[in-house]
Amino acid sequence: MRKYKLSHIRQLEAESIHIMREVAAQFENPVLMFSGGKDSITMARLAEKAFWPAKIPFPFLHVDTGHNFEETIEFRDELMDRLGVNLIVAKVQDLIDSGRVKEENGFNASRNKLQIPALLQALEEHGFDAAFGGARRDEEKARAKERFFSHRDEFSQWDPKNQRPELWNLYNGRKNNGEHFRVFPLSNWTEMDVWQYIAAEDIGIPNLYLAHEREVVERADTYLAKSEFITLTDDEEYEMKTVRFRTIGDMTCTGAFKSDASTVPQIIEEVASARVTERGNRTDDKRAEAAMEERKKQGYF
Amino acid sequence: MSTNNTDAKKYLDMDLLRFSTAGSVDDGKSTLIGRLLYDSKSIFDDQMEKIEESSRRKGDEYTNLALITDGLSAEREQGITIDVAYRYFSTPNRKFIIADTPGHVQYTRNMVTGASTSNLAVILVDARKGVIEQTCRHSFIASLLQIEHIVLCVNKMDLVDYSEERFKEIREEFRSFSSKLDVPDIHYIPISALYGDNVVEKSENMPWYGGSTLLYTLENVQVDSDYNHVDSRFPVQWVTRPQSDDYHDYRGYAGKVAGGVFKPGDEVIALPSGFTSTIDTVETYQKEEDEVYQPMSITMTLEDDIDISRGDMIAKPDNQPTVGQDIDMMVCWLNKEPLQANGKYAIKHTTKDARCIIKEVKYKVNINTLHRVEGDKNIGLNDIGRVQIRTTEPLFYDSYKQNRATGSLIIIDEYTNETVAAGMII
Numbered sequence: 218m219r220k221y222k223l224s225h226i227r228q229l230e231a232e233s234i235h236i237m238r239e240v241a242a243q244f245e246n247p248v249l250m251f252s253g254g255k256d257s258i259t260m261a262r263l264a265e266k267a268f269w270p271a272k273i274p275f276p277f278l279h280v281d282t283g284h285n286f287e288e289t290i291e292f293r294d295e296l297m298d299r300l301g302v303n304l305i306v307a308k309v310q311d312l313i314d315s316g317r318v319k320e321e322n323g324f325n326a327s328r329n330k331l332q333i334p335a336l337l338q339a340l341e342e343h344g345f346d347a348a349f350g351g352a353r354r355d356e357e358k359a360r361a362k363e364r365f366f367s368h369r370d371e372f373s374q375w376d377p378k379n380q381r382p383e384l385w386n387l388y389n390g391r392k393n394n395g396e397h398f399r400v401f402p403l404s405n406w407t408e409m410d411v412w413q414y415i416a417a418e419d420i421g422i423p424n425l426y427l428a429h430e431r432e433v434v435e436r437a438d439t440y441l442a443k444s445e446f447i448t449l450t451d452d453e454e455y456e457m458k459t460v461r462f463r464t465i466g467d468m469t470c471t472g473a474f475k476s477d478a479s480t481v482p483q484i485i486e487e488v489a490s491a492r493v494t495e496r497g498n499r500t501d502d503k504r505a506e507a508a509m510e511e512r513k514k515q516g517y518f
Numbered sequence: 519m520s521t522n523n524t525d526a527k528k529y530l531d532m533d534l535l536r537f538s539t540a541g542s543v544d545d546g547k548s549t550l551i552g553r554l555l556y557d558s559k560s561i562f563d564d565q566m567e568k569i570e571e572s573s574r575r576k577g578d579e580y581t582n583l584a585l586i587t588d589g590l591s592a593e594r595e596q597g598i599t600i601d602v603a604y605r606y607f608s609t610p611n612r613k614f615i616i617a618d619t620p621g622h623v624q625y626t627r628n629m630v631t632g633a634s635t636s637n638l639a640v641i642l643v644d645a646r647k648g649v650i651e652q653t654c655r656h657s658f659i660a661s662l663l664q665i666e667h668i669v670l671c672v673n674k675m676d677l678v679d680y681s682e683e684r685f686k687e688i689r690e691e692f693r694s695f696s697s698k699l700d701v702p703d704i705h706y707i708p709i710s711a712l713y714g715d716n717v718v719e720k721s722e723n724m725p726w727y728g729g730s731t732l733l734y735t736l737e738n739v740q741v742d743s744d745y746n747h748v749d750s751r752f753p754v755q756w757v758t759r760p761q762s763d764d765y766h767d768y769r770g771y772a773g774k775v776a777g778g779v780f781k782p783g784d785e786v787i788a789l790p791s792g793f794t795s796t797i798d799t800v801e802t803y804q805k806e807e808d809e810v811y812q813p814m815s816i817t818m819t820l821e822d823d824i825d826i827s828r829g830d831m832i833a834k835p836d837n838q839p840t841v842g843q844d845i846d847m848m849v850c851w852l853n854k855e856p857l858q859a860n861g862k863y864a865i866k867h868t869t870k871d872a873r874c875i876i877k878e879v880k881y882k883v884n885i886n887t888l889h890r891v892e893g894d895k896n897i898g899l900n901d902i903g904r905v906q907i908r909t910t911e912p913l914f915y916d917s918y919k920q921n922r923a924t925g926s927l928i929i930i931d932e933y934t935n936e937t938v939a940a941g942m943i944i
């Protein structure tokens with residue numbers, strides 16, 4: 218008899234597609250949170266696959282700190298064009314301008330925390346009842362217990378003790394008015410799986426992920442890209458390095474590291490031999506061991 | 519590019535094993551998982567640094583590998599894990615997803631949750647204590663959830679002088695108990711999670727043990743046959759209707775194959791309507807496949823325009839699921855609020871939503887002895903029992919034993935919306 222065998226990457230793909238269709242069917246008004254990073258690009262591909270030959274039946278939402286790499290925005294706009302999806306941009310700057318939030322000041326100032334109110338306001342304003350996020354359980358300890366369908370109360374809070382048990386692939390998206398869900402279709406993927414999938418599917422990614430020359434400053438064991446949003450201290454200076462990014466987010470807290478990996482297969486090799494986690498280069502995670510969990514409770518992605 | 523390419527291809531050929539781990543508190547489960555992750559090089563330097571730092575702070579003599587799997591801060595303070603946590607590692611041929619379920623007495627609920635998606639269960643016992651009540655409970659749950667493979671790890675062998683006698687004694691104890699269970703494949707491995715004996719490397723301290731290490735066992739156990747490739751079942755999840763000129767009359771049924779194989783040209787029947795048609799195409803993204811099978815997510819088109827929507831089931835005319843509203847099943851209760859006799863609940867079964875009433879609690883099971891509990895039909899948190907429900911509309915189902923996807927359902931409280939029970943159809 219023929220062997221009906223599905224490789225692990227195709228099993229993960231099938232699971233993620235199933236979840237995306239389930240959300241489209243169970244919720245009135247879902248949205249996909251698109252950060253421009255490789256995980257959200259992978260989600261975009263999975264969404265494309267899930268509904269093909271029809272268009273993706275929900276909009277994308279970009280929470281924009283204003284501290285963007287130009288490449289990310291260009292890449293984002295081209296992709297939205299090709300997919301024909303409606304993009305909503307929630308600007309942190311707008312919240313600051315309207316006085317609803319206050320910006321951090323000084324050295325190491327970051328708008329990272331301000332993403333939370335910007336996101337929550339956008340969810341509320343558009344009445345989204347489910348928001349896809351690209352988080353993976355392997356990223357961080359606090360995420361290991363996250364559900365695929367993560368219930369948030371009317372204050373958008375995540376209560377680790379009060380999550381619904383998730384059995385088989387039966388997902389319970391029932392909710393009361395005002396509550397919503399975060400849904401993580403990539404929960405079971407590792408960083409390696411994502412890269413292998415990008416290679417296998419030949420998915421385009423922003424050049425920031427590939428080795429390139431750039432002016433950077435060394436800070437907290439990582440390199441930050443030169444930008445107008447960073448203030449140097451007296452003993453810091455910019456230098457030219459061949460670097461790449463392992464994650465892409467706000468310019469002020471997304472670190473680069475030295476690398477010569479300039480193709481996806483080379484990245485895969487590098488990831489295979491990597492000795493630090495991808496978030497290891499994010500200064501925002503270094504602030505406290507339980508940092509992520511704290512932010513999750515507040516409604517962070 | 520060429521060598522990389524081969525590696526990438528090899529990776530694309532890797533298969534997947536999902537397993538759950540269970541043991542009672544302090545049997546060494548966290549240490550074992552930490553050991554597996556550490557020895558398979560799935561722990562990164564920055565994670566290790568944090569762990570070493572935490573270990574130092576706590577005054578441990580050696581780096582406590584158990585901290586690797588330690589999740590949320592509240593739990594860190596209490597020093598126990600309280601929910602299912604998922605971990606990942608891989609070896610060159612296989613990727614592993616661990617559903618790490620805590621051993622605390624009252625957390626049957628978590629074990630059931632973790633086991634529901636697992637192909638294999640690793641159950642730990644402490645070599646000094648042998649088979650205890652909780653070992654029996656864990657095994658029973660694995661069996662109830664139709665896990666086909668159990669690996670019984672006898673841990674802390676270092677504390678019993680790596681004694682072959684002790685290992686054999688425990689193996690016999692477990693054998694006599696497990697003969698009552700429905701688990702076809704059971705492995706026994708003597709280990710020391712703390713020192714690494716027989717976890718990844720073969721132990722020099724136990725030359726008398728001729729079997730495989732735990733990792734070797736996990737890498738080589740065959741799980742393809744755990745899927746049902748005989749009874750064709752396709753619960754319709756979503757109807758794809760592109761609003762575009764290119765696909766003007768296209769109508770595709772999207773979903774995850776829940777059993778058997780579907781090919782173009784196959785005659786199929788749609789339930790509940792009973793209309794038959796022939797499969798035109800089975801597709802994944804931009805690609806028509808020759809055949810599709812469990813657990814693929816696909817889109818199917820039919821030759822005839824028949825009315826099919828989410829919650830319907832496509833099967834073969836000569837092999838159909840049972841259609842019925844009076845359903846007998848085992849339930850595991852997951853919620854603080856106990857089961858209400860004659861209570862009304864919502865249910866989810868495959869892609870179908872319905873409501874049900876609990877008609878009868880037949881019996882409750884003592885999960886330590888597997889005996890029926892006489893005279894007590896109250897099903898509360900962490901209890902397992904047999905019940906009969908009546909649904910508001912027919913379900914298209916198989917027994918859980920025959921098909922985990924079409925034989926499982928969840929019960930939901932209509933007021934709190936919480937998932938209150940897991941049901942396995944008999």
Ligand SMILES: Nc1nc2c(ncn2[C@@H]2O[C@H](COP(=O)(O)OP(=O)(O)O)[C@@H](O)[C@H]2O)c(=O)[nH]1
Pocket residue numbers: 541542543544545546547548549550584621673674675676677709710711712713
């Ligand atoms: N001597 C010895 N101690 C062990 C072994 N495995 C775990 N332990 C110890 O047993 C205690 C409980 O282990 P832990 O992994 O936290 O147990 P859990 O509650 O099952 O997760 C810890 O002090 C471990 O160091 C072993 O193989 N040999």
